Amino acid sequence: MQNNAPFGTLVLASASPRRREMLASLGLSFDVIVPEIDETPRPGEAPRAFVERMAKEKAETVQDERIVIAADTVVVLQNRILGKPADEAHASEMLSTLSGASHEVITGTCIRQGGRFEVFSVSTEVVFRELEKAEIEAYIATGCPMDKAGAYAIQGGAAHMVRSINGSYTNVVGLPLCELYEMLISF
Numbered sequence: 001m002q003n004n005a006p007f008g009t010l011v012l013a014s015a016s017p018r019r020r021e022m023l024a025s026l027g028l029s030f031d032v033i034v035p036e037i038d039e040t041p042r043p044g045e046a047p048r049a050f051v052e053r054m055a056k057e058k059a060e061t062v063q064d065e066r067i068v069i070a071a072d073t074v075v076v077l078q079n080r081i082l083g084k085p086a087d088e089a090h091a092s093e094m095l096s097t098l099s100g101a102s103h104e105v106i107t108g109t110c111i112r113q114g115g116r117f118e119v120f121s122v123s124t125e126v127v128f129r130e131l132e133k134a135e136i137e138a139y140i141a142t143g144c145p146m147d148k149a150g151a152y153a154i155q156g157g158a159a160h161m162v163r164s165i166n167g168s169y170t171n172v173v174g175l176p177l178c179e180l181y182e183m184l185i186s187f
């Protein structure tokens, strides 16, 4: 895989610097195109169906004959989808509901070439310890939560809030590298 030859240069349809870093860690060469889509769940849409649809729609924005990769990440608590917070009050509310509880982080990923699509989703269980109101406010003041699903980044300032994870770590950060690697090989 460090040899890029079988794939040529890929296209990553994402504005996320984390996805860029993680894909680069596979040793592949790729260009980045920023997708613009409406990221609103449909009424009653299940979390997995939602992230898979989002990843597919992001990949579809790219007009290119090369292999395109796109992804979408949400936090799911009791079947409720938590995307990125709208503002600081929303971030505070999200972190309060995650406090002392277990939730799922689900990332949908799409690999596309022309009319060929491979879409899949991976779920990781994350357990938060009880958070103090003051530490939630201090974390929000860093600005870090504002562009993250569920208002936290396990890789950026929230690691000490996480008691345990069950499943893929890179999936929580926004790109399930192990599963993506396997899918790319078989694509």
Ligand SMILES: Cc1cn([C@H]2C[C@H](O)[C@@H](COP(=O)(O)OP(=O)(O)OP(=O)(O)O)O2)c(=O)[nH]c1=O
Pocket: 013, 014, 015, 016, 018, 019, 034, 035, 039, 071, 072, 073, 074, 075, 084, 105, 147, 148, 149, 150, 152, 153, 154, 155, 172, 173, 174
């Ligand atoms: C839970 C969690 C999410 N995230 C990030 C991953 C995603 O970048 C973001 C969820 O928003 P997304 O809509 O999945 O992605 P994005 O808007 O950042 O980028 P694009 O749509 O252009 O690909 O939350 C972390 O970085 N760390 C975490 O621990």
